[in-house]
Amino acid sequence: MKKLILILIFIQGVIMGAKLDFVEINNTKIPFIFENETNLPIISLQIVFQKSGSIEDKNLPGLARFSARILNQGTKKLGNVGFAKKLEERAIHFGVSTGIETMVFEMSALKSEFKKGAKLLKELFDGPNITEEAYEKVKTNTLGMLLKKESDYDYIASVNLKKILFKNTPLENPSDGTIESIKKIKLEDIKDFINRHIALKRAIIVMGGDIEIDDAKKLIKDILKDIPVGEMEKLGFYNASDKKENVIIKKDTKQSYIYFGAPFYMNIDDEENYIARVASYILGAGGFGSRLMEEIRVKRGLAYSAYSRMIVNKSHSYFSGYLQTKLESQDEAIKVVKEVIKDFVKNGATQKELDSAKKFLLGSEPLRNETLSQRLSRAFNEYYRGKPLGYSKKELEKIEKLNLKDLNRFIKSHPEITNLSFSIVTK
Numbered sequence: 352m353k354k355l356i357l358i359l360i361f362i363q364g365v366i367m368g369a370k371l372d373f374v375e376i377n378n379t380k381i382p383f384i385f386e387n388e389t390n391l392p393i394i395s396l397q398i399v400f401q402k403s404g405s406i407e408d409k410n411l412p413g414l415a416r417f418s419a420r421i422l423n424q425g426t427k428k429l430g431n432v433g434f435a436k437k438l439e440e441r442a443i444h445f446g447v448s449t450g451i452e453t454m455v456f457e458m459s460a461l462k463s464e465f466k467k468g469a470k471l472l473k474e475l476f477d478g479p480n481i482t483e484e485a486y487e488k489v490k491t492n493t494l495g496m497l498l499k500k501e502s503d504y505d506y507i508a509s510v511n512l513k514k515i516l517f518k519n520t521p522l523e524n525p526s527d528g529t530i531e532s533i534k535k536i537k538l539e540d541i542k543d544f545i546n547r548h549i550a551l552k553r554a555i556i557v558m559g560g561d562i563e564i565d566d567a568k569k570l571i572k573d574i575l576k577d578i579p580v581g582e583m584e585k586l587g588f589y590n591a592s593d594k595k596e597n598v599i600i601k602k603d604t605k606q607s608y609i610y611f612g613a614p615f616y617m618n619i620d621d622e623e624n625y626i627a628r629v630a631s632y633i634l635g636a637g638g639f640g641s642r643l644m645e646e647i648r649v650k651r652g653l654a655y656s657a658y659s660r661m662i663v664n665k666s667h668s669y670f671s672g673y674l675q676t677k678l679e680s681q682d683e684a685i686k687v688v689k690e691v692i693k694d695f696v697k698n699g700a701t702q703k704e705l706d707s708a709k710k711f712l713l714g715s716e717p718l719r720n721e722t723l724s725q726r727l728s729r730a731f732n733e734y735y736r737g738k739p740l741g742y743s744k745k746e747l748e749k750i751e752k753l754n755l756k757d758l759n760r761f762i763k764s765h766p767e768i769t770n771l772s773f774s775i776v777t778k
Contacts, residue, residue, distance in 0.1 A: 369559065369730035371740050374571050379551040379580050384730050384740070385567060386559035388723045394560035395459035395724065396469075398575070399731070401555065402586050403454035403548035405526040406666055411536055413528015415449045417489060418544045422447040422456075424485040426471075427478045431485065434471065443468040451526065452586065452666055454548060462561045466570070473574045479545065486538045497530050504602060504776040505673075508610040511598045512671070512774035516591040516612045522667055550581020557731045559723050590614050591669035593770040600776045606655075607681040608673070608776040611688060614767040615661050615670040620737045625746040626761040627661045629753060632708045633700045634692070635659025635672050640707060642700075646691045647674060653684040659692075661768075665735065670768040678778050689771060696766050699759030712750055 369386040408414045423446060425434025438445050441464040447456050460468045500506045510525045517523045524532070554575070558567050591614040617627060635643040635658050647657040659672025676684045700708075719725055733742045 381554050383556045389561050392462040392561050394465040394562050397557040398456040399555040400454045400553040404449045404452045406521045412524035412532040418541050419447045419449045420489045424480040426474050427480050469570050504608045508608040508774045508776045512610040515596045515772045520589040552581050552583040559727050589667045597773045607676045610673045610774045611771050612671040613770045615668050617668050619665045625749045629708050631661040633704045653680045699762045
């Protein structure tokens with residue numbers, strides 16, 4: 352059964368696989384991930400700018416996301432309403448977003464409308480609506496959103512965990528910023544951020560749909576020909592703290608929100624990432640049946656939910672999880688979390704757990720690879736991780752062949768995940 356699944360995935364990849372090419376603009380070679388897909392008359396485009404997310408906020412937390420929200424306000428010529436109206440008239444989906452490491456311009460449209468969308472996107476790059484009016488609107492909306500988050504206890508616990516794990520690094524601050532930092536951001540800060548980060552040397556193009564590659568390249572060149580070449584600095588890497596600190600915030604709540612984390616020493620291009628994926632699923636990412644959920648909720652009834660995962664990014668890696676408990680169950684639940692993770696590192700997984708993880712990870716793979724958007728996203732992640740396109744299929748083959756001895760050797764080689772810090776919101 353597993354071999355049949357892998358064969359089907361391989362056939363699907365051959366028929367509809369993304370490929371890596373390059374587009375040259377102003378003597379700058381830009382990576383171009385492309386897949387031709389003619390089943391539907393739709394074209395999608397992502398322009399990803401590296402090292403342009405919240406990791407670049409520096410001393411103004413929220414700056415990258417504030418800048419993205421300004422870019423969503425349309426062009427100076429059309430304004431927010433006029434730009435949005437033109438998109439809506441042609442059923443063009445468009446948005447600018449940021450993560451920790453990247454800023455992404457995303458657009459999709461019917462094939463018949465895509466050139467009009469590309470024209471609007473070029474107009475946005477050439478003359479974004481960086482005006483006092485747009486600035487005040489975004490600032491007001493952001494401050495309102497942050498005020499609401501003051502009563503979101505999951506958000507508070509999550510933010511405080513990052514402060515513990517990544518103290519004195521660019522990752523310690525929330526991507527949305529704080530009320531204090533948003534009030535400090537000026538229009539000139541946004542102009543400077545956009546001018547520095549919207550640059551050809553930072554760009555990766557991800558495109559696919561009902562369009563030939565030469566036509567796609569021509570559109571990309573037209574869209575980006577007038578943006579600056581810029582510079583691409585090296586992305587820093589930050590390990591999480593192993594100091595086992597606790598932060599407890601008291602609120603008028605009927606349950607405890609418990610977030611925990613620890614270092615996880617692994618890089619994004621590590622050859623054993625596939626083993627981390629299996630270990631993560633067994634310990635806490637697999638929902639019901641995972642070790643944490645089984646021990647904390649099913650056997651002891653201590654929590655409504657319990658989850659953990661091993662997170663590996665280009666700029667940082669760490670182990671993280673959360674649970675929600677009744678107030679009176681809080682201390683015992685924390686104790687069990689520590690015991691479960693310590694036992695997992697010491698004794699490893701069981702054959703039954705490995706078989707279950709393989710069954711899920713291999714069996715659900717076609718569902719994660721059936722749409723154009725999913726395949727393009729996967730191809731981008733492979734490239735971004737420094738792997739050849741199609742590498743995910745090799746990882747599946749490795750997961751299928753993984754034995755219990757190698758899995759447990761890997762688990763036991765990462766005792767750092769027992770150095771747990773806790774961020775708790777309770778009564």
